[in-house]
Amino acid sequence: MAYDSRSNSLEEHWMPFSDNRGFKKDPRLVVKAEGTHLIDHRGGRVLDGSSGLFCSPAGHCHPKIVEAVHKQMQEYTYVMPFQVGHPGSFALAERISRLTPEPINHVFFVNSGSEAVDTALKIAMAYHHARGDARSRFVSRERAYHGVNIGGVSLSGMVKNRDIFHATIPGVVMMRHTHNPEEKFIPGGHSEHRGVELANDLQRICETYGAGNIAAVFVEPVAGSTGALPPPVGYLKRLREICDQHGILLVFDEVITGFGRMGTNFAAQHYDVVPDIMTMAKALTNGSIPMGAVAVKDEIYETVTGGSPDGLTEFFHGYTYSGHPAACAAGLAMMDILEEEDLVARTHDMIPYFQDAMMSLKDHDMVNDIRVAGFMAGIEVHQGAMPGLRGTTLQKEMFWNGLSVKFTGDNAIIAPQFIMEKEHIDEIVDKFRSSLDQHEG
Template structure:
């Protein structure tokens, strides 16, 4: 047990009294001693369909036996294309291109790079600034902690990426403590983006990234009209809007995605977790066809987007 350095864990305390999970089925875990535990948060908000689903187990075993790995650079395998086509049937209209990753953190970094590269491909190379939100969580890669607003994830690692700013969070306890459903107050908090436009100029801002429903900071629902207002401000200034749906995607809100539930379509959308029911490390970025097509210019033999991972797709 001593060799394993665990993530997001007080390792010394844990190893004095380990909390081990030995097996899982449906909504429950079992300890090595046989004690049953309700999985109240679906793993890490990723086992959306329950544990040890026979169809999923069978699919993983059959795929490993048929083709365990194929390189995703300049080669591919048929199921990557099949999955992409099936996924875009779930997304809001217009989000019909898929770039595969291995995790939510990688999806966020991919979307941020895609946004900057998109503007550059359009001749707007000054648009490099990225805007996150206070209390936002976007994984713990350098891109994610830079645009994220969780203090504990940022303070240990120095300044992280440059050219980052944050709009205000939406937690307004004084006015929304007893709201039924979506908070009634706070749509005007989206106007904080206008403050940053005035400070930095819109011509320097590439994208804004938010979670439709903030997760790791305490599950904060967006105020009524907030996402619509943020969408309108981004459109006004030519800024891309990114929804981080790593947690909210694939049914967590009762609809396929938060974008579907709230009726607001981003330009880019990051997903992971529920995309594979937590069974294999996988993520993706959905983007609008218009963004994808900007990259599809120039000589056909050149790589349009120099980015990817060993296990993409």
């Protein structure tokens, strides 16, 4: 749909996470997308350097997904998910369980990553309740992003996402983040220092608040939205040990890292640490239909479902659109694409080239640090007149320079589509560098 400024003021839409006033003065509208590129309303071609918001690694408008959703919508468009079902949701859950590490084999469908996190919170509560264990505290981290619903905001360690939203859930305690500003431009992003020490924050929290009061620990294996912070060596394994010691559930928020971003199905396999619960979304349907999911270990599912009398609802939670038929069709098509196009292995093989390409930007005077984790990188630019202003301005300038990149504050987050070739990676670097060269802020 073309943009016509004479008939559409853009005023009525309140945009999320956006400079609404600035955008409506200088809109950046996408009117078409194909493969690795977006087409803006002026007719320009824009390379998608962040896979949308990490959502579309198989490329925009993938014909297999378009066909699958179209076919599904001709058969049935909606089925009530409470006490009624349809084949697609069961088929998709089974396909997802092939990718998750054992024994994570049960999947609860939601509509976004934010809903997945809130659902994981409630599953943790339900699990401990079914065991007769009244645990009410949760542990998260500084600089964490776990969505924007009240549960996720309560776990958030990104201050702008919570500083005016005070009605959060009580009993959340924060561990330190894992970023060390003194360690910069580390190849592969894996710090060899302080992993166990930082993870021992959880042990201190157990000693301070009582381990028997802590229900679950939420971590992003790689802290994504805050600027791609990889875990230091030994960090995730030590968290797993402490959780096992005290009966605490370990939750991996894999909304960004799931379905191939780390060169493995999930970051859990990349770091060889199996959580108890995993949240996922984004690439699940290649961003084509909103969908998220929570996958849990068999023991959690069996404990919760076995905690109620036969014939009664065991878990009083769900959404009107849980496991929506169109979303399931898109998800099943995406599972086929991952397998048939061997996208995870392809990404794994591309990571060394990607890492070297990203690190080539470290000589630019405006670049403060570069962190690479799998097929994702955080490029931090030096702060301008105030925190986040330079990054926000650069995001706009890069778009008109033919590159779409997500910025959080002064951190650019590069997350290429899995279908990209080396020349696409080179193009990202070239356009990123030229945008820095042209920037006057």
